[in-house]
Amino acid sequence: MSRYLVILLSLYSATSALSIPFIHDAEQTVFNTHAPADLPHPNPTHSFWTHTPGANPLAGVGSTGALTDEADVCIIGAGITGVSAAYHFANTVGESAFPIPEGETKLRVVVLEARDFCEFRCHGWRNGGNLTPYEFLEFRKVEAQFGREAAMRYYAMEHYTSTEMARIARAGGWADAVDLVEGGHMDVMLTEARLAEVRADFDAAIAAGKRVNVTWLSREDMQSAYGTYNWGVRSPGYNVWSLKFVTQLFRQANATARSALDLRLHTRTPVTSITPLSASVSARKWALDTPRGAVKCTYVVHATNAYASHLLPHMAGPGPAGIVPVRGQVLAMRANASLAALSTTSWVGNAGYWFPRPVHSADEAPLVILGGARTAAGAPFEVGVTDDGEINPSVGRVLRAFLPALFPGMYEPGREPEAEWTGIMGYTTLNIPFVGPVLDVARPDAHAGQFIAAGYAGHGMPRAFACAEAVVGMIAAERAGRVWEAPAWFPAPFLTGVRDAPQE
Structure with a gap:
């Protein structure tokens, strides 16, 4: 049993064998036949985030x-996870907790990306800029699945991620450059049944002793303030241009520890396979094969989310060790009202999420980023799809009609979006990511030196940064010959291996 698993098992005691259905029961037939993921599509749809001139x-x-x-160290993936890992290496290397390799003057870290920088991982669906931690939503389900202590950490990690990312941007002086907006977040409930579910989660969180920072709004409050006659609950949250944030974070990583870190980036360099190296051939453990040649590495960090099973076939879904790719669709729609009327709030409700972009003048109608409505695609609801080179017309029709119906008068019916694109999310059976050493039950020692942070279940913005920090801490501990200790915010069930661990 790994040292990481031993220390976390003391923190984790599952209270039931429940599983959280993460898409839809009808999709199980797709999960049962899912194959390893393809490489990212070479010609993705044009995202507003990546194809705005000068954005990348x-x-x-x-x-x-x-x-x-x-x-x-080789990091596979130049998205939020991969670049956050590079940032954490920059902040810790050279310290006593992370010594520079013997005989070397710097830690050598290379980031490999299949497409353009952050093209997939900042191109995708939920990585659309909605940096919102859950305050209490689904608390009953999370507590039943993982126990109370792990549930508290589940929410604490999202709060840590969001506030830390905002702090870094502000401290670096580039919050405005990445469009960081602390506009708060609104969950809107269209039916009494949904309101009752959300209230029950709130009550359960309070009963568990969680501090919950929310404001409840009646239908009349919502109609007066926002122009929609539905219930709402407001919580803290941010919006950010993910690609610009990751760009600045990479630059900061390069500048932070220049004397102790050699950080390199290779875009348009897909890793097609990973080959073990024998000690007689190289002091490194792994060769990462690419169309441009191989890179020899001692440690490998898989930051590929939905595409993880391409290089790790044993992680093809849907089993307990699997990650299933799921395609989501997003569009950028111009509102028919000012930002003052819409507010800077981000929203979730009725199978959609959306938020207005910042504007340059008070009378400018903002561009609103809207995603969701995946069930409009029909079964299997875009599950198992890795092709983000096309959009689904059925989903597009529902998205176009979504906001005009919910906010009468604030969006023009029939208006075409200014951009529309798809992106691939990575789901797991428990709706939580895999964080830690790559494990294969059939071959326990087959991936020594490889780590992963992936499978964010469409909720990577408030998770990926902290998951990358945890993985870097594990590698640092292994290099220094000590046991990794989980941060106070890290949920034990996220750790690879804990899902299959013996229960107390």
Whole structure:
């Protein structure tokens, strides 16, 4: 049993064998036959985030010229997880907790991305900029599944991620450059039944001793303030341009520990396979094969989310160790009202999520980012799809009609979006990510030195940064010959192996 598992088992005692249905019962037949993921599609749909002129200055960095031949750590994926890992390496390397490898002057870290910088992971669906931690939603389900202590950490980690990302942007002086908006978040309930469910989760969280920072709004309050006659509950939250945030974070990582870290980036360099190296051939453990050659590495960090099973076939869904790709669809719609009328709040409700973008003048109608409505695609509801090179017309029709119906007069019926795209999410059977050493029950030692943070279940914005921090801490502990201790906010069930651990 791994050292990571031993220390966390003392924190985790499951209270039941329930599972959280993460998509829809009708989709189980798809899960049962799911194959390893393909590589990311070479010609993705054009996202507002990535295809706005000037938005991606690192797009093709390292895609030509010599490929880095070897590194101490190879990070596969230049999205929020991968770049956050690079940032945490920059902040810890050279310290006593993370010594530089013996005989070297710097820790060598290389980031490999299949497409343009952050193209997939900042192109995707939920990584659309809604940086909102759950305050209490689904608390009853989470507590029943994982126990009270783990449930508290489940929510604490999301709060930590969101506030820490905002702090970093502000401290670095680039909060405005990445469109960081602390506009709060609203969950809207269209039926009394849904209101009762949300109230029950709130009551359960309070009964468990959780501090919950929310404001409840009646139908009349919501109609007066927002122009929709439905119930609402408001909580803290942020919006951010994910790609711009990750760009700044990568630049900060490069500047933070320049004397102790050699950080390199290779975009348009997909990793097609990982080959073990024998000690007689190399001091490194792994060769990462790409169309441009191989990179030899001691440690590997899989930050590929929905595509993880392409390199780790044993993680093809839907089993307890699986990640299932699911396609989501997003559009950017111009409102028919000012930002003052709409507010800077982000929203979730009725199978959709949306938020207004910042504006340059008070009378400008904002662009609103809206995603969801995946059930309009019909069974299997875009499950198992890795092709984000096309959109689904049925989903698009529902999204176009969504906001005009919910906010009469604030959106023009029939108006076409200014951008529409798809992205691929990674779901797991428990709706929580895998964080830690890559484990394969059939081959316990087959992936020594490989780590993963992936499977965010469409909720990666308030999870990925902290999950990457945990993985870097594990690698640092292993290099220093000590046992990794989980941060106070880390939920034990997220750790790889805990799902299959013996129950007390």
